[in-house]
Amino acid sequence: MSGALLKVEDIHVYYGSIHAIKGVSFEVNEGEIVTLIGANGAGKSTCLNAVSGLLRPREGNISFLGRSLTKTPPHRVVEMGLAQVPEGRRIFLHMTVRENLEMGAYTQHARGAAAMEDDIAMVYDLFPRLGERARQIAGTLSGGEQQMLAIGRALMSRPKLLMLDEPSMGLAPILVDEIFQIIADLHARGATILLVEQNARMALSVADRGYVMETGRISAWGTGKELLASPAVRKAYLGG
Ligand SMILES: Nc1ncnc2c1ncn2[C@@H]1O[C@H](COP(=O)(O)OP(=O)(O)OP(=O)(O)O)[C@@H](O)[C@H]1O
Ligand SMILES: [Mg+2]
Numbered sequence: 001m002s003g004a005l006l007k008v009e010d011i012h013v014y015y016g017s018i019h020a021i022k023g024v025s026f027e028v029n030e031g032e033i034v035t036l037i038g039a040n041g042a043g044k045s046t047c048l049n050a051v052s053g054l055l056r057p058r059e060g061n062i063s064f065l066g067r068s069l070t071k072t073p074p075h076r077v078v079e080m081g082l083a084q085v086p087e088g089r090r091i092f093l094h095m096t097v098r099e100n101l102e103m104g105a106y107t108q109h110a111r112g113a114a115a116m117e118d119d120i121a122m123v124y125d126l127f128p129r130l131g132e133r134a135r136q137i138a139g140t141l142s143g144g145e146q147q148m149l150a151i152g153r154a155l156m157s158r159p160k161l162l163m164l165d166e167p168s169m170g171l172a173p174i175l176v177d178e179i180f181q182i183i184a185d186l187h188a189r190g191a192t193i194l195l196v197e198q199n200a201r202m203a204l205s206v207a208d209r210g211y212v213m214e215t216g217r218i219s220a221w222g223t224g225k226e227l228l229a230s231p232a233v234r235k236a237y238l239g240g
Contacts, residue, residue, distance in 0.1 A: 003066065005030045005192055006051065006082075006161055011060030013043075013050050020046050021057070022216040028161060028194050033187050035195040035203040035224070037237060038213035044196040045087055047213070048163050051194075052084045053077045064161070079107050081160030085167065087196075089150040093139030097130050100138050100149055104156030116156075123152040126182065144175035151182070162186070163194045168202065180206055200237040204228045212237070 004027035013021035021043050028034045036044045049055040051062055053074035062069045064082055072080070092100050101123055105116045124131030127148045133141065138149055147167055154162055167183070168176040180202050186193060187206065197203035204210050207224040212233060220233060227233045234240060 004028060005065065006194065007061075007063045008047070008051065009061045009063075011047075011050055011057035011062060013046050013055055013057050020216055021050065023060070024213070024216070024218055025060075026211050026218065026221070028192060030160075030192055031187075031190055032208045033183065033193045033195060033206055035197055035207040035210040036213055037197055037200040037203055037210060037227075039237075040198070041215075042213040043216045044213055045165055048084060048086075048165050048194070048196055051077075051163065052082060078157060081158070082163070083154040083157045083159035083161070084163040085150045085154045085165060087165040087169065089146050091138045091146055091149050091153065093137070095138055096135050097138055097141070097149055098134045100153050101130075101156050104153035107157045119156055119158070123155055126155075126185065127152055144171050144178065147171065147175075147179060148182070155186075159191075161192050161194060163196075165196045166198060167195070168197065168199045176202065200233070201228070204233075 006028040008024060008026050010023050010025050011021055012023060024047060036047060038044055046055060050057050053069060053072055064080060069077060092103060101120050105119060108116065129145055130148055130152055138146065141149060167179050171179065176199065183193060183195065184206050195203055195207060204224040204227050209223050210221065210227045211218050212220040220227065220230065
């Protein structure tokens with residue numbers, strides 16, 4: 001495919017009269033990890049929700065696989081190959097680990113039961129802890145395990161683009177390392193990922209490219225390396 005997998009062009013998003021996103025543009029190319037970093041309230045989640053169709057930009061355009069998403073309903077966006085792991089995970093707490101993964105495969109039913117088993121095996125390979133806990137009720141998993149399940153469930157839709165909103169939020173440092181290792185593994189397997197993070201250091205370390213958001217705008221962008229080395233970014237987001 002030529003051109004960007006995801007192209008966001010000069011979008012404006014409002015919550016009622018609040019102008020939350022004020023002309024944001026960014027792109028994600030196939031095989032890349034791209035990160036959006038920025039402080040609380042900068043507009044990162046709003047951007048992801050605009051891409052997945054949960055919010056509609058009032059102006060601007062979003063295209064995926066060369067097709068405009070402006071009028072595409074969220075379920076159709078998932079069928080096209082875009083999966084979002086929202087902030088706060090939102091797994092089905094009263095279902096087992098395995099049932100959660102089965103729910104994630106709902107766009108894939110036409111491929112049959114054997115294909116679903118292969119995909120579940122792929123998720124258990126990536127997250128052995130989930131395989132060990134296949135029958136455990138998801139609400140009893142630890143925070144880190146729930147995050148793994150949320151990512152695993154998103155992978156069950158065989159996404160062409162995986163969007164992760166703050167996967168490290170609320171996790172102990174050792175689990176943060178584990179989640180970022182998994183993100184790096186997914187990248188090595190060819191996944192394309194749009195990663196929203198407040199943990200700027202970790203996010204820029206795994207990302208090919210990044211964009212810094214400040215109050216509804218992009219204030220800086222570059223490769224992960226360039227942003228990690230940028231004095232302004234270091235001062236504002238990396239503790240100097
Ligand atoms: N449902 C809503 N109604 C009104 N304002 C909202 C709503 N959701 C978000 N906002 C506002 O839009 C702005 C961007 O919020 P958003 O959640 O996108 O930020 P964020 O960068 O994801 O922050 P965080 O890192 O805290 O998750 C904030 O000022 C927020 O208060
Ligand atoms: Mg957010």
